[in-house]
Amino acid sequence: MKNFALGLFGEPSSALAAAGKLKGAGFDSLELMSPIPIAGVEEVLGEKKSVIKRFTLFGGLFGALFGFTLAAGTAVLYLHPVGGRPIITIPPFLIITYEALIFFGILFTVAGFFISSRLPAFRDRVYVPETGVDKFAVSVACDNEEHFKRAEAILHEAGAEQVREVGEED
Amino acid sequence: MSIFERFTEGWKKYRKPGYYREFDYHWAMTIDLDKCTGCEACVTACKAENNLPIVGEEEFAKGREVQWIRIERYWEGEYPNVKLGFIPMLCQHCDAAPCETVCPVSATYHNQDGLNTQIYNRCIGTRSCAVYCPFEVRYFNFNDHHWDSPLDQQLNPDVTVREKGVMEKCTFCIQRIRQAKDDAKDDGRRRVRDGEVQPACVQSCPSNALVFGDRKDPDSQVAKSMKDPRAYRVLEELNTDPSVVYLKKVDAKG
Amino acid sequence: MQAETNDLQYADVNNDIVRSIVETGPRYYVALGIAGGVALLCFFFPWFYQLYFGIGAAGLNHPGVWGTYLASFIFWIGLSHSGTLLSCVLHLTNSSWRKAMYRSAEAMTLFSLMVAATFVMVHVGRPWFIHWALPYANQMEMWPNFRSPLLFDVMAIATYLTGSSIFIYMGSIPDFAAVRDRTTGWRNTMYTLLSLGWRGTDREWHRLHWAYTFLAVLIIPLAVSVHSIVSWDFAMSLVPALHQTIFAPYFVVGAIYSGTAGIVTVMFVLRRYMNFEQYITKVHFDNLGKLLLLLSLIWTYINMVELFTAWYSDTSTEHEALSYKLFGYYAWLYWEMIAFCAVAPLLCISGRFRTSMVPMLILSIAINIGMYTERFLIVGTSLSRQYLPDSWGVYVPSLVEMSIILGSFALFTTLFLIFVKIFPSVSIYEVKETMDTPTVTSNAEPIAPPEGSPA
Numbered sequence: 001m002k003n004f005a006l007g008l009f010g011e012p013s014s015a016l017a018a019a020g021k022l023k024g025a026g027f028d029s030l031e032l033m034s035p036i037p038i039a040g041v042e043e044v045l046g047e048k049k050s051v052i053k054r055f056t057l058f059g060g061l062f063g064a065l066f067g068f069t070l071a072a073g074t075a076v077l078y079l080h081p082v083g084g085r086p087i088i089t090i091p092p093f094l095i096i097t098y099e100a101l102i103f104f105g106i107l108f109t110v111a112g113f114f115i116s117s118r119l120p121a122f123r124d125r126v127y128v129p130e131t132g133v134d135k136f137a138v139s140v141a142c143d144n145e146e147h148f149k150r151a152e153a154i155l156h157e158a159g160a161e162q163v164r165e166v167g168e169e170d
Numbered sequence: 171m172s173i174f175e176r177f178t179e180g181w182k183k184y185r186k187p188g189y190y191r192e193f194d195y196h197w198a199m200t201i202d203l204d205k206c207t208g209c210e211a212c213v214t215a216c217k218a219e220n221n222l223p224i225v226g227e228e229e230f231a232k233g234r235e236v237q238w239i240r241i242e243r244y245w246e247g248e249y250p251n252v253k254l255g256f257i258p259m260l261c262q263h264c265d266a267a268p269c270e271t272v273c274p275v276s277a278t279y280h281n282q283d284g285l286n287t288q289i290y291n292r293c294i295g296t297r298s299c300a301v302y303c304p305f306e307v308r309y310f311n312f313n314d315h316h317w318d319s320p321l322d323q324q325l326n327p328d329v330t331v332r333e334k335g336v337m338e339k340c341t342f343c344i345q346r347i348r349q350a351k352d353d354a355k356d357d358g359r360r361r362v363r364d365g366e367v368q369p370a371c372v373q374s375c376p377s378n379a380l381v382f383g384d385r386k387d388p389d390s391q392v393a394k395s396m397k398d399p400r401a402y403r404v405l406e407e408l409n410t411d412p413s414v415v416y417l418k419k420v421d422a423k424g
Numbered sequence: 425m426q427a428e429t430n431d432l433q434y435a436d437v438n439n440d441i442v443r444s445i446v447e448t449g450p451r452y453y454v455a456l457g458i459a460g461g462v463a464l465l466c467f468f469f470p471w472f473y474q475l476y477f478g479i480g481a482a483g484l485n486h487p488g489v490w491g492t493y494l495a496s497f498i499f500w501i502g503l504s505h506s507g508t509l510l511s512c513v514l515h516l517t518n519s520s521w522r523k524a525m526y527r528s529a530e531a532m533t534l535f536s537l538m539v540a541a542t543f544v545m546v547h548v549g550r551p552w553f554i555h556w557a558l559p560y561a562n563q564m565e566m567w568p569n570f571r572s573p574l575l576f577d578v579m580a581i582a583t584y585l586t587g588s589s590i591f592i593y594m595g596s597i598p599d600f601a602a603v604r605d606r607t608t609g610w611r612n613t614m615y616t617l618l619s620l621g622w623r624g625t626d627r628e629w630h631r632l633h634w635a636y637t638f639l640a641v642l643i644i645p646l647a648v649s650v651h652s653i654v655s656w657d658f659a660m661s662l663v664p665a666l667h668q669t670i671f672a673p674y675f676v677v678g679a680i681y682s683g684t685a686g687i688v689t690v691m692f693v694l695r696r697y698m699n700f701e702q703y704i705t706k707v708h709f710d711n712l713g714k715l716l717l718l719l720s721l722i723w724t725y726i727n728m729v730e731l732f733t734a735w736y737s738d739t740s741t742e743h744e745a746l747s748y749k750l751f752g753y754y755a756w757l758y759w760e761m762i763a764f765c766a767v768a769p770l771l772c773i774s775g776r777f778r779t780s781m782v783p784m785l786i787l788s789i790a791i792n793i794g795m796y797t798e799r800f801l802i803v804g805t806s807l808s809r810q811y812l813p814d815s816w817g818v819y820v821p822s823l824v825e826m827s828i829i830l831g832s833f834a835l836f837t838t839l840f841l842i843f844v845k846i847f848p849s850v851s852i853y854e855v856k857e858t859m860d861t862p863t864v865t866s867n868a869e870p871i872a873p874p875e876g877s878p879a
Contacts, residue, residue, distance in 0.1 A: 031625045031626065031627070032625060032626040033623055033624045033625050033626075034624055034626075034629070035434060035598075035602070035624060035852075035853060035856055036853050036854075036856045036857045037629040037630075037632075037633060037853075037857070038626065038629070041626045041629075041630070045626060048626075048627070048630045050630065050631055050634050052631065052634045052635050052638060053634065053638065056638045056642070060642075070559060070570075071570035073173075073177065074559070074567045074570075075180075075567075075570060076176060076177045076180035076181065077173065077176060077177075077180075078565060078566070078567050079180060080276055080279050080567075080569070081189075081190055081279060081280040081281075082270040082271055082273075082276065082279050082280065082569060082571060083266055083267050083268065083269075083270040083271035083280070083571070084190050084264075084265045084266035084267070084280070084411065085266075085271060085571060086185050086186070086189075087180055087181075087183075087185070088180070088181060088185060089571050092570065092571045092572075092576070093570060093571075095576050095579075095649075095653070096570050096575075096576065096579055098649060099576070099579040099580050099583050099646075099649070100579070100583075102583055102587065102642050102643075102645070102646045102649075103579075103582070103583040103586065103587075105638075105642045106583070106586060106587045106590055106639060106642055106643075107586075109635055109638045109639055109642070110590055110594070110635065110639075112635065113594070113631055113632070113634075113635035116631050117627060117628050117631035117632065117635075118627075119597075119620045119621060119622065119628070120620035120621055121620070121621040122616070122620075122621050123621075125621070125623060126623075127623045129605035131623070131624055132438070132598075132601055132602040132605050132624060133434055133435050133438050133602070133605075134433065134434030134435050229480070232483075232485050233485030233486050233487075233488075233817050234480065234485050234486065235486075240814075242812065242814035242815075243814070244813075244814070257814075259812070259814070268661065268662055271569075271571050271572060271660075272572050272573060272574060272660070272661070273569055273572055273574075274557045274568055274569055274572040274574035274575040274577075274578065275553075275556045275557055275566070275568055275569065276566065276567070276568065276569040292556070292566065293549070293550070294548050294549065294550045294551075294553045294554060294556055294557065295479065295548045295549015295550045296547070296548050296549070296574055297484075297489040297490060297549065298490075298572075298574055298657070298661075300486070300487070300489045301489060301490055301661055301663060301807060302660075302661045302662065302663075304662045304663075304810065304811045304812075305811075305812065306486065306487050306810060306811075306812055306814075306815035309486065310479070310484075310486070310489055310549065311478070311549075312478055312479050312480030312484065312485075313477065313478040313479075313480040314478060334478035334479070334480070334549065334550075335478060335479060335548070335549025335550040336549060336550065337549075404812075405811055405812075408662055408811075410662075
């Protein structure tokens with residue numbers, strides 16, 4: 001069981017300010033929860049790097065290779081003279097290559113999204129349904145009571161409407 | 171052979187243009203329009219040989235007849251100075267056939283005899299080959315056909331009966347070509363002799379307007395008649411490279 | 425930005441949209457019943473008759489072997505082209521007016537693609553073997569022909585269907601989560617599964633943003649390629665009026681054109697019958713009207729170019745195909761198309777016209793009738809006049825075909841009606857983004873730069 005201090009804010013800027021202060025006070029595992037994406041999170045919580053673009057690139061390259069091999073490879077393995085054209089007809093196979101590139105690009109992007117965003121996750125995690133409507137929440141992992149007190153104070157100071165203590169299964 | 175070897179072999183062999191000219195046979199036909207009287211004996215013979223359905227009056231009026239070979243009639247001039255010309259039109263067995271490239275399931279392809287073949291079992295009936303064919307010689311089975319007794323007794327056992335939803339067309343009587351090749355093999359010969367095999371339309375032509383044979387054999391009747399100065403091919407400008415050559419009708423009055 | 429949404433609060437958005445899913449009036453069931461019934465009676469029943477009887481149930485003949493089924497296929501593919509494509513373009517250009525309408529536009533894409541895929545089955549002679557067009561390992565040692573434009577189609581549509589269903593789903597995950605928190609019973613279970621445990625953390629938003637952007641970048645060229653490939657089914661043939669280099673851009677523009685008109689129709693219906701007046705506003709109709717005007721001008725231009733080149737080169741076959749199209753058996757359809765697709769949209773020059781709902785609805789339906797005609801003419805007139813005059817002919821659609829066309833609209837409506845009760849048909853979180861967030865309070869201090877290295 002892990003404990004979290006969770007402050008609810010009515011607007012994104014004060015939630016961001018609270019997060020910045022907590023960060024400054026040495027709290028590391030911070031999470032912002034919001035009904036809309038907040039601009040400027042990266043300035044406060046540090047820059048985010050996602051692996052999704054690598055997935056997309058790799059998926060595209062794999063797809064292109066797969067598409068051309070599928071068309072040209074099977075054409076050679078099952079010889080089938082058609083229309084007096086060469087067995088390996090490059091221009092039409094490039095269209096297949098193109099479609100396969102996009103197909104696998106899409107699939108790999110989705111895989112990258114799932115992996116890097118840690119979804120799907122159906123276990124109970126820190127969450128308050130209000131953040132799906134109009135509240136902006138900052139949650140801080142607290143090791144002990146003393147930590148919690150400090151976090152609570154900072155959150156209140158930053159203008160939190162409410163501070164709750166919530167737990168999460170490990 | 172490993173897959174890689176098969177791949178490189180295939181690449182070498184089939185990347186070069188005109189590889190289909192090196193096939194075993196290259197069956198071809200010439201049609202002498204000077205000799206054609208438009209009697210339609212070829213049409214009838216084809217119907218009997220290849221189990222073509224008789225679609226009936228109603229379907230015929232809708233334009234759903236199946237005639238692997240048909241006689242096209244063209245009038246020239248105004249009455250009373252009318253000239254009538256016939257062009258028997260059948261599958262041209264093009265070497266660069268547009269119908270073959272378009273089939274998504276490879277139901278039509280070029281075989282080792284240089285024939286443009288149609289695999290009825292494989293056809294899913296997209297009808298795109300009929301659109302791509304500039305000669306309009308591909309026929310679709312819009313319905314299932316039946317032969318009333320005793321007509322069902324005269325069906326040719328060497329040829330299948332096509333079901334609904336399948337495209338069909340002239341095969342140059344591939345069943346006869348197969349038979350001739352088997353006979354040649356039984357006799358210990360490597361090749362079929364000229365004149366040994368004739369499609370039904372050629373066989374039945376009373377004026378010998380149609381000549382059929384292997385174009386790769388320079389002494390064959392068909393190869394000789396293709397060298398005729400009157401020789402031309404229909405819609406040659408489309409570059410489909412047809413195997414059927416027409417000999418122009420020459421008017422005595424010039 | 426929109427004056428009409430200013431009085432809305434975040435909570436109202438959730439309420440309105442959850443209500444649109446959970447609260448179902450009798451009118452909805454009546455509409456669903458009628459649409460489903462018509463789909464069954466007019467689409468599936470004639471289709472099953474045709475399966476039993478053969479393609480002969482349609483009016484097809486030689487040389488008119490392609491008919492309304494293929495025209496419907498192009499029409500539905502075309503209709504699918506605006507939803508996801510427009511949504512992607514507007515997402516990448518950060519246009520805020522996209523946000524209220526993109527979900528239903530994407531749904532339109534998805535369902536019209538499904539209807540189009542069904543038309544492939546209706547079109548082919550032996551649909552029970554349709555899987556032979558897919559490259560799957562089999563004991564027959566047979567593969568599809570990868571050189572065929574029809575197979576490009578199979579690949580393109582499979583990719584497009586996958587891509588647009590993933591795109592609409594990805595964009596809906598946060599909304600599923602919002603709906604999950606407000607529902608009970610089986611709905612709660614369903615939305616819990618669909619939302620994948622979404623919490624709206626900074627990390628999730630960041631990843632969603634990038635994944636969504638990459639998908640948009642991939643889908644735009646895909647959508648262009650899909651309709652280009654559909655046009656190549658025709659343009660790769662030797663048929664005089666079909667063998668045109670301009671066909672690919674012509675089809676793409678035509679697709680976006682009819683798709684945009686389709687969006688106007690759907691927006692009107694959603695606004696009127698789902699009570700989304702506050703979300704789908706006159707701004708949307710105004711912008712869509714401008715888009716329609718632009719597209720109609722491009723479409724007209726391409727049409728003129730096509731006619732002009734055919735007329736100028738004046739080869740015998742081109743000439744015959746052209747004069748048949750303009751003055752032949754189907755000429756009245758051609759002029760109807762010009763009136764609906766080239767002349768009528770000029771009304772969109774007027775700003776008052778663009779913001780009046782009912783005239784825009786009528787115009788959008790007229791455009792789509794015109795665009796259906798265009799697709800029919802491409803198939804119908806071109807095949808009637810090919811090289812050999814001996815095989816010229818006329819094709820007239822049969823009753824079965826007419827009924828299937830009608831039924832396909834009912835099928836689309838049925839699917840769409842099911843969609844509005846499962847998906848939040850207006851994006852909750854993106855609408856909120858366009859709204860004013862509470863102003864910064866005075867006690868907020870300047871944000872200190874983070875200390876230490878970023879984790």
